[in-house]
Amino acid sequence: MPSRRTPLLRAATVGLTALALALALAGTSASGATGDRTSSVAPPIPPSPSDARVEKFEGAAAKARPIKQRRLPQHPFLAPNGRSSMHNDAYSSDAYEVSGPLGRDLVVTSATYGIRECATITFDSQDRILALCGGLEGFVMMLIDPVTLDPIAELAMPGRDVTSGANPLTDICGGTYFFLTPDDHAIATTTESSIWEVRETATGLAKVGSWELAPHIPDGDCVVATAPDWKGRVWFFTQQGTVGTLNRRTGKVRTLRLGEARGEGIYNSVSADETGGVYVVTTHAMYRLDAGRTAQPRITWQRDYDRGSVQKPGMLSQGSGTSPTLLGRKWMAITDNADPRTHIVVYDRRKGVKRRLHCRIPVLPEGASTTENSLVAAGNSVIIENNYGYQNPGSTMFGRSTTPGIARVLIKKRGCKVAWTNTSTAPTSVPKGSLGNGLVYAYTKPPRSDGIDAWYLTAIDIRSGKTVWSRLTGTGTQWNNHYAAIYLGPDGTAYIATLSGLVRIQDGPA
Structure with missing residues (x-):
């Protein structure tokens, strides 16, 4: 299992110096259509003259057609659903009840x-953005105005170890996940294998607690993710497979090592439900964990899955790239991570059942299918995005892109069925669904023979799989979202984190 000091992906084709240069030189303009505007907090980089050749909007506005779904339970130790984490809620649904842009x-x-990319974004009780943003220098917690996108306050988090040899573009040790x-x-x-508690104050952001x-x-391991269970215990997960519980009041920690003999690692976030279960996928197996009477983590059940024969291009590890979706x-x-095609695998997550596996169904193109983003x-369905071919920002420069494919799988009483496959190309976005209007949003980049790197927010009809519309955000490498998520704010406004900041997209006046 690679340690923290080992790059997670094969050598990048574009070094950090080249990336910084690309960010400085690439165009940023996204304005031009009637009623559209583009502004910037920092002085904008001059627009690329090639923008005039790029379509700003394709398709037509949609009519809201809500998707019916059982309302998710509200986790008592998380901010309201849709506001609390990268994947929206304790179930990691990546779906919102609110209607997003039509x-x-x-x-x-x-x-x-x-x-600086703000990978995890949450929304506080005043509807402001609280984001954990990382760059070459390290990580910063930022409080951001949701309308102007102006920073309101910042708090520096522990920085990266620049001598470690880890690739900062793919290093997920601290600084990626948090919950509100x-x-x-x-x-x-944090990058120092600790957990910080950060609070908003009248004068900004302040650290009010920390646990080493x-x-x-x-040694050499690092903390990747954290989440609370329904009792309020904070769970943490490390890259080399250690799982622990933390009592924030007493500081007491209990740990369990998963799959040490075969080097199991953890590269994704986790989920929890109201029955006490905490769910994590390693590079080898799917686990349900529960806490014992002394808060000691224990394995309730586990199932190995097909991890394939290689680490596919687009993956951070040889294994599943998804957080468990409940x-x-x-x-x-x-x-x-099967060969030659990735499968969606659905389990019965409850305790004590005899038939754990419900279905396993292949999706996306043969020989070129994988995802590093959650479903x-x-x-009664899940939607997957294909990330095959994305290895670093260089993979999508000079008009190039990755393998297309977005698919919906229906979970039926006696198995699963692929409902549709859309041919949009979404290199690395964490897609998000809007149950309020029946659209799923992906961040797409169609390949272009003219060398222009044009990035779009694309809306797809969840029922039919047809692309409804695509809206240009900008042209150039700095518009790459590089594994960051799409978010919907409390009012339905869409936000996309990019390598250099944030994009905000909303419908115009009715």
Whole structure:
């Protein structure tokens, strides 16, 4: 299993110096359509003259057609569903009840924060953005105005170890995941194998608590993700497979090592449900964990999945690239890493059942299918995005892109069925669904023979799989979202984190 000091992906074709140069030289303009505008917090980089050759909007505005789904339970130790984490809620549904943009006279604004990407975004009780943003220098917690995108406050988090040899474009050790509590406290992992509690104050952001976890994990390991269970215990997960619980009041820690003999690692976020289960996928197996009477983590059940023969281009590891997605009271879905096609795998997550595997169904193109982003839960279905071919920002420069494919799989009483496959190309976005209007959003980049790197927010009809509309965000490498997610704010406004800042997209006035 690679340690923290080992690059997670094969050598990048474009070094950090080249990337910084590309970000400085690439065009940023996204304005031009009637009723659209683009602004920037920092002075904007001059627009590329090639923008005039790029379509700003394709398709037509949609009519809202809500998707019916059992309302997710509200986790008592998380901010309201849709506001609390990268994957929206404790179930990692990646779906919102609110209606997102329908495509009507779309207004696009942007902010540049230097070479800094805000991978995890949450929304506090005042509807402001609280984001954990990382760049070459390290990580910063930022409080951001949701309309102007102006930074309101910043708090520097522990920086990267620049001598470690880890590739900062793919290093997920701390600084990626955090969750927001009901009282607007952020519980975040750090690069120093600790957990910080950050609170908003009258004068900005402040660290009000921290817990050192390094004494409880092996040397060279690092904390990747954190989440609370329904009792309020904070769980943490390390890249080399250690799982732990933390009592924030007493500081007591209990740990369990998963799959040490075969080097199992953890590269994704986790989920939890109201029965006490915490769900994590390693590079080898799917686990349900529960806490014992002393808060000691224990394995309730585990199932190996097909991890394939290689680490596919587009993956951070040889294994599943998804966080477990929970549906209803029974199902849980992940992807495997099988050859020659990735499968969606659905399990019965409950305790004590004899038939754990419900279905395993192949999706996306043969020989070119994988995803490093979680599934979207929509009604009785999940939606997967193909990331095959994305290895670094250089993979999508000079008009190039990755393998297309977005698919919906229906979970039926006696198995699963592929409902549709869309041919959009979405290199690395964490797609999001809007149950309020029946659209799923992906961040797409069609390949172009003219060498222009044009990035779009694309809306797809969840029922039919047809592309409804695509709206240009900008042209150039800095518009690459590089594994960051799409988010919908409390009012339905869409936000996309990019390598250099944020993009905001909303419908124009009715």
